Amino acid sequence: MQKKGTTGRKGAGRDRLPRAGTAGTGSRSQATRERILDAAERLFAQRGFYGISVRDITGAAEVDVALASYHFGNKQGLLEAVFMRRAEDLNTERIARLDAVLAAARGRRPPKIEDVIDAFTHPLLDRSSRGSPGWKSYFALIAEVNNSPEFGGVLMSRFFDPVVEKFIDAIRRALPDCEERDLYWAYHFLSGALTLTFAETGRIDKLSGGACRSSDLDSVHERLVPYCAAGFRALCATKRAASRQAGTRKARK
């Protein structure tokens, strides 16, 4: 019923994929890889994985179509390579900032929620608004993938959950009385608010009659942090677990 030919089912990637670290250090191969990755990043972000063909990508990169398979095995491998390319740099800074926030509050008192959230979101919003244009595409792609039933639970987890766990652990220290499930759902809401921002669909521009601009990520950031910090506090305040029970019973009625 559904199609089956997209992801490599037969010898996916063959066996002549260039070895990751050893080969390809020469200028020729590496430049080709990056051209393909740049084009894939931009086009996947615009129309999603299935809305863009391998030929669209290699055409935009001005390289032969066979080079996509040669360098990345198949289309899905290309998507994952796009994901991976910027993930390491991103996660490195996020963890460094988280560690700095925790170190600054070491021993003395719990860290401030706003600082933890900022450590988590600032590296993203800063790169999207002030980094090279590829970053904007990268985050728009993440927005789509995060909300995709097919890829969301797999790709996002694989590349970002380690740093998310560190983030949640920092929040746990900031709100030591918080119940576990409240913590995770509060993160979930933050994740949704953040990724919709990255999508930059232009909807808020229209809705607000031009008062808000999707692309003005600085405006978003200065509001996202207090918004989510207040949400975390509201969900995770002490004794909140007790009052929850009443609410649950009423809702189930």
Added chain:
Amino acid sequence: MQKKGTTGRKGAGRDRLPRAGTAGTGSRSQATRERILDAAERLFAQRGFYGISVRDITGAAEVDVALASYHFGNKQGLLEAVFMRRAEDLNTERIARLDAVLAAARGRRPPKIEDVIDAFTHPLLDRSSRGSPGWKSYFALIAEVNNSPEFGGVLMSRFFDPVVEKFIDAIRRALPDCEERDLYWAYHFLSGALTLTFAETGRIDKLSGGACRSSDLDSVHERLVPYCAAGFRALCATKRAASRQAGTRKARK
């Protein structure tokens, strides 16, 4: 460079589309339409607009492939028909609930933010968890579309912005000192948190080690309302606009 053959460029829909209200009232045609819409809703939700072919849909609906073009013009028309089918019922109840909340507080005092948010979100989460299974697919599709640069700003606006404007107006009454842009961005965050919930990607299940389940929308709802209410209040509190200026200057530094 990019493909162009997907949306109807040549006589899109031809000129033998059955007239909307008059024909098709007979059982045969209407049943076919609904079978196609049901299948399209489910499959589009799973893999997105481009990830599903018209033949996937008509195959699942067990009808001839030509009937999709006959009833809906082309593939994009089918997507819009899926969107439209449930939008009216949804928006009707949301507006009725909003009006009820506003009427209950009429004249006396501003409505409670929690009540306004609940009027906006309850019809959605209730149908997704307790309605017919098609509703769950419908909202998962909305989650994908809302985060799509291609469709998000167009389809979401067309079908839902009228009721969103009523919602924002109710919040405006609940928080009369709020600055306009804060209001819209706060709605934006709510929209992102809500739609990521609908995607049900399973990521939170994995992340929380099974403590949270994506499908447990009642748990989500009882947390989403206080989370976002606190966020709205934090952004829209009186005199917040003044203190914002300082933050902006620091962030731009």
Added chain:
DNA sequence: AATTTAGTTGAACGTTCGTTGAAATTCAAC
């Protein structure tokens, strides 16, 4: 200089894509 290897090229594979035309069937009105 000869040989191996990595990278690139152009063409082609079989399949699936969205859409359409014309014939066949079913239904409603008379």
Added chain:
DNA sequence: GTTGAATTTCAACGAACGTTCAACTAAATT
């Protein structure tokens, strides 16, 4: 029961899809 329109069927169109093959060039190794 005949007529005319609405709906369904079957087959096909050309284009685009992801992937692969063998030939070829450029670089590295001997």
